[in-house]
Amino acid sequence: MNHYWVLMLIYPTLTVPFCTWIMIGYFASIPKELDEAALIDGAGYFQMLTKIFIPVALPGIIAATIFAFTVSWADFLYPMAFTTSADQLVLPAGIVTILIRGDVYAWGQIMAACLLGALPALLIYAFLMDYYIAGLTAGATKG
Amino acid sequence: MAHVNLRKLVKHYDETPAVRGIDLDIPDKEFVVLVGPSGCGKTTTLRMIAGLEDITEGEVIIGDTVVNDVPPKDRDIAMVFQNYALYPHMSVYENMSFGLRLKKTPKDEISRRVQSAARILGLTELLERKPKQLSGGQRQRVAMGRAIVRHPKVFLFDEPLSNLDAKLRVQMRTEIKKIHQKVRTTTVYVTHDQVEAMTLADRVVVMNAGLIEQIGTPHELYHSPATLFVAAFIGSPAMNILPCGLEETAGALNLRLHGGITLPVPAERVARYRSQAGKQELLLGLRPEHLTEMRTQSEPGQSPIEVNVEVTEPLGMETLVFFGLNGAEVCARTNPAANVQPGKRAQLLADLRHMHLIDRASGRVL
Numbered sequence: 312m313n314h315y316w317v318l319m320l321i322y323p324t325l326t327v328p329f330c331t332w333i334m335i336g337y338f339a340s341i342p343k344e345l346d347e348a349a350l351i352d353g354a355g356y357f358q359m360l361t362k363i364f365i366p367v368a369l370p371g372i373i374a375a376t377i378f379a380f381t382v383s384w385a386d387f388l389y390p391m392a393f394t395t396s397a398d399q400l401v402l403p404a405g406i407v408t409i410l411i412r413g414d415v416y417a418w419g420q421i422m423a424a425c426l427l428g429a430l431p432a433l434l435i436y437a438f439l440m441d442y443y444i445a446g447l448t449a450g451a452t453k454g
Numbered sequence: 455m456a457h458v459n460l461r462k463l464v465k466h467y468d469e470t471p472a473v474r475g476i477d478l479d480i481p482d483k484e485f486v487v488l489v490g491p492s493g494c495g496k497t498t499t500l501r502m503i504a505g506l507e508d509i510t511e512g513e514v515i516i517g518d519t520v521v522n523d524v525p526p527k528d529r530d531i532a533m534v535f536q537n538y539a540l541y542p543h544m545s546v547y548e549n550m551s552f553g554l555r556l557k558k559t560p561k562d563e564i565s566r567r568v569q570s571a572a573r574i575l576g577l578t579e580l581l582e583r584k585p586k587q588l589s590g591g592q593r594q595r596v597a598m599g600r601a602i603v604r605h606p607k608v609f610l611f612d613e614p615l616s617n618l619d620a621k622l623r624v625q626m627r628t629e630i631k632k633i634h635q636k637v638r639t640t641t642v643y644v645t646h647d648q649v650e651a652m653t654l655a656d657r658v659v660v661m662n663a664g665l666i667e668q669i670g671t672p673h674e675l676y677h678s679p680a681t682l683f684v685a686a687f688i689g690s691p692a693m694n695i696l697p698c699g700l701e702e703t704a705g706a707l708n709l710r711l712h713g714g715i716t717l718p719v720p721a722e723r724v725a726r727y728r729s730q731a732g733k734q735e736l737l738l739g740l741r742p743e744h745l746t747e748m749r750t751q752s753e754p755g756q757s758p759i760e761v762n763v764e765v766t767e768p769l770g771m772e773t774l775v776f777f778g779l780n781g782a783e784v785c786a787r788t789n790p791a792a793n794v795q796p797g798k799r800a801q802l803l804a805d806l807r808h809m810h811l812i813d814r815a816s817g818r819v820l
Contacts, residue, residue, distance in 0.1 A: 344539035
């Protein structure tokens with residue numbers, strides 16, 4: 312308790328089920344003929360996984376990664392519940408507990424910290440999401 | 455290159471039989487087409503040859519090796535899928551060279567083979583493109599290129615043209631035939647399109663309900679079908695099938711169609727059918743081209759028949775004439791100059807020298 316390592320153990324209880332759900336949908340959309348074509352081309356199961364399946368599934372894997380990152384990055388409840396000392400607090404919980412003292416709001420610092428908190432997620436969505444969700448599977452099969 | 459032999463091949467999905475014991479010998483360099491309706495077991499058979507389906511019983515032999523337990527990668531085969539199955543993250547060049555790279559073929563050899571296949575298939579300008587930047591026909595050619603560069607023992611095609619539009623399908627059909635004439639690799643090709651089967655194959659294997667109905671050259675299947683199924687399946691428009699009985703009068707045989715029309719059996723067929731005389735549960739098979747407009751001079755074996763025309767379909771070079779005969783829909787191919795009109799009576803000529811007599815109970819052509 313009261314250590315950010317604890318959070319690393321707890322966040323997967325939220326993210327793993329959701330990411331599994333996202334990726335199952337994506338994996339199911341990959342035509343099985345791609346795997347079969349690789350097997351016939353001479354690939355073993357491991358080569359099929361690394362050279363065909365994972366590269367083709369990359370958009371799904373990245374989407375799930377982004378989702379897991381943003382959920383964990385922006386989480387407020389778990390850090391508030393499991394960490395207390397200032398040196399272990401993560402950003403969302405730290406803004407509230409350190410930058411607000413009683414009825415004194417350090418608005419300038421709060422705004423700056425919020426921007427810092429929002430920036431990574433904003434950048435990721437702005438530059439990566441569209442590109443990857445466009446999907447590399449286009450052209451794999453008819454349609 | 456190699457011959458392929460199937461020995462008593464059986465495939466069950468749980469309790470459902472998909473292939474029910476087929477024997478097939480495909481000599482080296484032959485182009486064999488498996489054709490049949492959906493669910494007849496043709497694709498399952500192909501996938502068993504490829505090693506993508508487990509074999510319930512029987513043997514698949516490629517070359518001189520039983521390959522039942524050999525994984526697909528070690529069978530030295532190449533397969534072209536219905537939906538192309540190109541690797542979307544790789545360029546055309548990378549798609550075509552993937553198999554060779556896995557085999558650790560030297561780079562200059564890979565380049566030589568890919569360039570050579572690209573020249574055959576007209577893909578030289580497209581080697582750097584990704585599959586999504588290609589049209590349907592180009593994707594299909596890349597899929598074939600991927601197969602050709604590996605110089606496999608056997609090519610397997612699983613309905614490769616069924617996703618293309620009609621015009622492109624005819625073009626690609628010719629391409630496939632040209633490629634086979636160049637590379638002469640043993641080929642097994644699956645399709646449900648009998649025109650594809652007839653135009654491409656050295657031999658056609660007609661399948662139905664998990665069994666082989668008949669194996670033969672396109673000419674044999676068309677002119678000498680062994681069963682009712684083959685007779686009705688091969689040919690477009692399909693063969694006319696009419697219930698009839700066979701009667702013997704003063705040494706001559708007559709077909710009595712249900713409904714009263716009597717047609718004489720041509721003299722050259724009398725000996726062949728005499729043992730069937732008196733039977734009522736027979737079917738007369740006559741192709742549309744053997745049911746034509748009335749001509750001024752009919753030959754022995756040709757009989758006039760008067761019908762009420764229901765529909766005509768002018769195709770330019772010929773006019774298809776449809777009419778009902780005792781509840782059966784019948785099609786005739788007539789010369790457009792004969793000007794057969796729908797809703798009127800017309801005199802047609804049945805050329806019974808090309809008739810088929812089928813036993814209704816067994817479905818065998820007699």
